[in-house]
Amino acid sequence: MLPGCFSVQNVVPQPDGDSSKVKVKVRVNIHGIFSVSNASLIEKQKGEGEDMQIESEPMAQNEGREEEQTKMQVDHEGQSLGDQQNEDSTKEGVSGEKQDQSAGGSKPKVKVKSLDLPIVANNIRQLDSDVLINFVELERQMISQDKLVKEVNDAKNAVEEYVYDLREKLCGIYQKYISKEDSIRLTLMLDDTENWLYEDGEDQPKQVYEEKLDALKRFVQPIQERHRETENRPRAFEELGKKLQLYLKFVDSYKKKDVSFVHLNPEDVSTVEKCVTESMAWMNNKMNAQSKLAITQDPVVKVADIIAKIQELEDVCDPVINKPKPTVEEPPDVNDCGAHNGPTPKQEAEGKDTKPGMKEMEVD
Incomplete structure (x- = not known):
């Protein structure tokens, strides 16, 4: 893409008919914008004098240009001009000496005059639509390619990190949960995978790295489960034991005629007692069977099974224990019913004492 068109006028x-020498100064600013800042014409003039003079006549249209941070000056044949001037001066000096010796006249000198030239800039501000569309498509392809490269690198790094992490855990927290034969086999797998990464697996598709990682995870999954089950199983059995003790205490309180549970149905309490007994037997059997297995073997009961048993126990027992007492309506008070609408007996007696025809006494 061209930065623009600059024409020196x-x-x-x-x-004397010789070609003129033009000195051009170009600059590139901090944003990478190219520009032609100055152009001058070097004109030679013959004259007399002791020293060679250089005159400059700056033009108004080239004044006031801003200084750019990065400057690049291109001097067209500037060096050759200086050499030519020196040669001309030398030749003229020799000829002048000859003239002085012969005629005794003054030796001629050469004046160099610098004239600033106007610059017409025609910068390209807008790309053609076809070029712009091509650039957008190229950018999209580059973004897609970068994304693919990142995904491949992430998949490769995931395999490498998993190898290092698993090797460390194999000598640490997983050591007692894996048999000796499986430990040797897994160690060989890790070594082979690591060597493959730095040799044939240096540049492979994303899917190949994912398959390598899945193969390692499938082999290690039973070891991880044994470790997780061994760590969490005691807490799960402890929670189940607390629930059983709570429900056994409820059954015992009911049998002792606790006033808090006298409203419960005996059949419901029997259901609770039966469920508690069966759950306790299940827990004891699983704990005994698990204690007979080595830590490198798969467990006979998992934490998920214990949690399911706790939920089953709560579904049967909690509705019975939390059953509310029936509400008893109090009988109405006898004194509050049968209100009289007529006069009371006292009012009737007072009415009888009043004689007909008597007027009320007026009191001043």
């Missing part, structure tokens, strides 16, 4: 040949 008013370039004319030398008065």
